[in-house]
Amino acid sequence: MSTIALIRPHDWVIPLILHIAGGMLVVGALALSMIALIGAWRSGSVALTRLGYRSLFYGALPGYIVFRAGAEWIVSKEHLSNSNDAWIGIGYSVSDLGFLLLIISLVIGGIGIRKMNRGEQPSATAAHVVTVLVSIVLVAYLVAVWAMTTKPV
Secondary structure, eight states, X not given: OHHHHHTSOGGGHHHHHHHHHHHHHHHHHXXXXXXXXXXXXXXXXXXXXXXXXXXXXXXXXXXXXXXXXXXXXXXXXXXXXXXXXXXXXXXXXXXXXXXXXXXXXXXXXXXXXXXXXXXXXXXXXXXXXXXXXXHHHHHHHHHHHHHHHHOXX
């Protein structure tokens, strides 16, 4: 596999780096959000809840856009759009499902942030739902990272 990476054309480098950097940003922001929301779940901290929600909006969403744009760009460069490789299927499936769950989490989190900005206590149930959704997305993205690095047949 490393030999193939060495002979990759130079015009593939930028889309691949965008894809990898965006994926790293998404996973990092999801990990931060999950840790903050689990901490808020245990302590009831409004500051940790706010950090968890904001890391989704300011980290995971832009990271997703960058990683998905990079993925589409590199797929078009490598002519893999009609590929039957399992790792590409896993990547697209996890990416699409993860985006849906991320949007649901952002909507619920946005409602929670709005309540906090009005001085109200955020809903504990909503925070728990977002925590579970973010945890599911993070585990799914880690499976996708495994698939992208090992390239199972």
